[in-house]
Amino acid sequence: MLYALKIATRYLTASKAQTALLISGVAVGVFIFIFMSALIGGLAEFILSRTVGDISHVTVEAETADPEVLIDADGHLLAAVEPGRLRTATLRDSATWVPLIEAVPGVRAVSPQITGAGFLNRGSQVAQVSVKGLEPGRESAILNLEGYIVAGSARLGSGVIVLGRRLAEELDLSVGQVLRLQSSGGVSSVLTLGGIFQTGTGMLDGSSVFVSLPTARNLFALPQGVTRIEIKLDDLNAADATALRIRALTGLDAVPWTDGAEQLMEALNAQAQTGYFLKTFALITIVIGVASALVLSTYRRRPEIGIMRAMGAGRGFVVVVFVAQGALVGLIGGVTGAVLGYLALLPLPGRDEFRPGTLPLDITQGSYGLAITLTVLGAILASILPARAAARVDPVTAIGQ
Amino acid sequence: MKTLLEARELVKTFGVGEAATHVLRGLSLTLEAGEMAALLGPSGSGKSTLLTILGTLMKPTSGSLRMLRQDLVAADDAALTEFRNRHIGFVFQFHNLLPDFTALENVIFPTAVREGRETPEARARGRDLLVRMGLESRIDFPSAKLSGGQKQRVAVARALMNTPELVLADEPTGNLDRASAMQVMDLIGEINQDQGTTFLISTHDEKIAARCRRQIVVGDGLVTG
Numbered sequence: 001m002l003y004a005l006k007i008a009t010r011y012l013t014a015s016k017a018q019t020a021l022l023i024s025g026v027a028v029g030v031f032i033f034i035f036m037s038a039l040i041g042g043l044a045e046f047i048l049s050r051t052v053g054d055i056s057h058v059t060v061e062a063e064t065a066d067p068e069v070l071i072d073a074d075g076h077l078l079a080a081v082e083p084g085r086l087r088t089a090t091l092r093d094s095a096t097w098v099p100l101i102e103a104v105p106g107v108r109a110v111s112p113q114i115t116g117a118g119f120l121n122r123g124s125q126v127a128q129v130s131v132k133g134l135e136p137g138r139e140s141a142i143l144n145l146e147g148y149i150v151a152g153s154a155r156l157g158s159g160v161i162v163l164g165r166r167l168a169e170e171l172d173l174s175v176g177q178v179l180r181l182q183s184s185g186g187v188s189s190v191l192t193l194g195g196i197f198q199t200g201t202g203m204l205d206g207s208s209v210f211v212s213l214p215t216a217r218n219l220f221a222l223p224q225g226v227t228r229i230e231i232k233l234d235d236l237n238a239a240d241a242t243a244l245r246i247r248a249l250t251g252l253d254a255v256p257w258t259d260g261a262e263q264l265m266e267a268l269n270a271q272a273q274t275g276y277f278l279k280t281f282a283l284i285t286i287v288i289g290v291a292s293a294l295v296l297s298t299y300r301r302r303p304e305i306g307i308m309r310a311m312g313a314g315r316g317f318v319v320v321v322f323v324a325q326g327a328l329v330g331l332i333g334g335v336t337g338a339v340l341g342y343l344a345l346l347p348l349p350g351r352d353e354f355r356p357g358t359l360p361l362d363i364t365q366g367s368y369g370l371a372i373t374l375t376v377l378g379a380i381l382a383s384i385l386p387a388r389a390a391a392r393v394d395p396v397t398a399i400g401q
Numbered sequence: 402m403k404t405l406l407e408a409r410e411l412v413k414t415f416g417v418g419e420a421a422t423h424v425l426r427g428l429s430l431t432l433e434a435g436e437m438a439a440l441l442g443p444s445g446s447g448k449s450t451l452l453t454i455l456g457t458l459m460k461p462t463s464g465s466l467r468m469l470r471q472d473l474v475a476a477d478d479a480a481l482t483e484f485r486n487r488h489i490g491f492v493f494q495f496h497n498l499l500p501d502f503t504a505l506e507n508v509i510f511p512t513a514v515r516e517g518r519e520t521p522e523a524r525a526r527g528r529d530l531l532v533r534m535g536l537e538s539r540i541d542f543p544s545a546k547l548s549g550g551q552k553q554r555v556a557v558a559r560a561l562m563n564t565p566e567l568v569l570a571d572e573p574t575g576n577l578d579r580a581s582a583m584q585v586m587d588l589i590g591e592i593n594q595d596q597g598t599t600f601l602i603s604t605h606d607e608k609i610a611a612r613c614r615r616q617i618v619v620g621d622g623l624v625t626g
């Protein structure tokens with residue numbers, strides 16, 4: 001084995017230019033593989049952080065009881081009870097559930113909320129808004145409110161309201177001003193504008209307002225419980241599993257963000273498929289390159305194979321000599337390509353600093369080990385057939401007297 | 402004298418039907434241990450064919466071949482590989498050395514391939530053999546850069562590496578000048594004398610043949626003299 005390796009190494013170093021070319025070819029293939037991995041991974045990360053970074057990953061909403069329906073034995077609808085329009089479903093025991101959910105592994109933050117619709121009055125101007133009551137101190141648990149503040153602060157003290165820039169501009173508001181918020185139920189509160197945010201999302205900036213949970217409790221006449229619990233996870237992809245867990249734990253209808261995000265998931269999936277496709281091609285190129293180089297090499301070295309066989313080298317020995325060449329080329333080319341790939345990705349912005357307009361390449365998703373492993377395996381596979389052909393060379397015709 | 406090798410009724414036919422070439426037609430031959438024999442015959446008479454069959458590199462169409470009490474016609478590839486490695490040395494006319502290896506590496510190949518590595522003992526023996534062949538200044542020389550005569554002497558050293566009982570040489574001096582050819586034959590003669598290694602050397606050269614104690618002439622697929 002060691003001796004076969006020596007001969008393989010000597011064969012590779014004997015034709016340096018050819019070997020260098022072959023290794024470069026493999027390295028380029030590996031480079032493409034790593035580049036694609038980093039791009040597809042980074043792109044998915046980028047798209048997800050843009051689309052779901054600021055939303056709840058698992059949401060528990062109070063269930064509105066299904067309207068009761070009476071159907072007779074023949075299937076005729078006899079009566080249906082419609083729910084009252086203003087009836088608000090509540091999660092009454094939120095105080096006990098929140099700590100339970102917080103203890104679930106992978107849960108980063110839990111935000112109990114009271115949500116509803118309302119009207120914002122400023123002088124004669126009125127704007128329809130969606131109101132979110134957040135627990136003071138947890139304002140940025142789901143949406144990074146603090147990060148988006150452009151004036152004032154995100155702190156939701158009692159009697160404080162925070163709203164988006166577009167809305168502020170529409171109503172010509174500035175921090176410190178007083179305005180009146182009326183809930184759909186008719187309750188109204190006088191609030192001070194504590195902060196203005198800008199997320200870049202039109203709906204949030206133009207029609208969402210944030211108040212403290214107690215303020216919302218008052219506005220929507222909910223003495224206890226909440227209407228919604230938003231949950232943020234460490235890992236976006238764990239949403240389905242975590243939702244199931246929370247459902248099992250609390251009996252609540254926990255919904256992962258992936259529900260209703262089929263199109264996004266499909267797009268990401270298609271993207272990943274494209275990535276696999278391109279990576280497979282990079283590997284196939286490597287395999288074909290190594291195989292053709294070895295076919296040529298075994299052909300050129302037929303007389304030598306004949307001599308070795310005549311001197312007592314077994315077929316297995318010949319196979320090892322040529323497979324080892326393939327493996328060495330795969331290993332050296334793989335490592336070279338991986339190092340070059342890493343170095344090429346190094347100066348690019350990290351995953352948390354992706355800017356629109358540039359390729360979101362994620363250096364941490366280069367799949368370096370996988371690229372090297374697959375390349376070595378591919379190169380070994382590619383060399384097996386030529387190596388076996390070499391082992392079957394007839395010494396008499398090869399030595400050709 | 403002890404019989405080393407016995408070939409009986411060897412037939413070798415290449416191709417079938419109309420295109421068949423009957424190269425050996427029932428040739429029988431016995432080699433005694435310690436012999437030094439020349440194999441003569443016109444071009445195309447089957448000398449190389451006979452040597453490759455005796456060297457277990459090719460099977461005869463029919464007939465028997467025994468050496469050191471072993472049936473070499475019935476043995477499988479792995480057994481023959483092992484047998485060649487231990488008991489038979491080869492010197493060919495062309496394509497003799499591995500060009501990317503030094504003279505010493507070529508010489509110790511038969512031992513290294515058996516032991517799986519190049520041991521210091523093998524290197525020492527290889528050096529001794531090369532010195533004996535008058536190549537002390539070429540021990541670590543790339544074999545591709547040796548002269549024709551030097552290459553053939555390295556090949557002889559390699560053929561002797563595993564102290565085989567039999568060395569088969571197919572026109573070993575075929576493309577050497579007279580002086581180099583005689584130098585190679587002198588060395589072969591010495592080894593034969595000192596170690597009793599049996600040599601069978603095919604040649605067209607009467608002067609080379611005259612250096613051997615026995616002359617075997619083949620013609621028409623049979624031994625004719």
Ligand SMILES: Nc1ncnc2c1ncn2[C@@H]1O[C@H](COP(=O)(O)OP(=O)(O)OP(=O)(O)O)[C@@H](O)[C@H]1O
Nearest residue numbers: 415416422424442443444445446447448449450451
């Ligand atoms: N593989 C083969 N297929 C068909 N015919 C072959 C094959 N090998 C040898 N022959 C034929 O067998 C005959 C004997 O060939 P061989 O090489 O043994 O002769 P030789 O005595 O060594 O000749 P030379 O002195 O020229 O080397 C030739 O006619 C040759 O054409």
Ligand SMILES: [Mg+2]
Nearest residue numbers: 401448449450
């Ligand atoms: Mg011949």
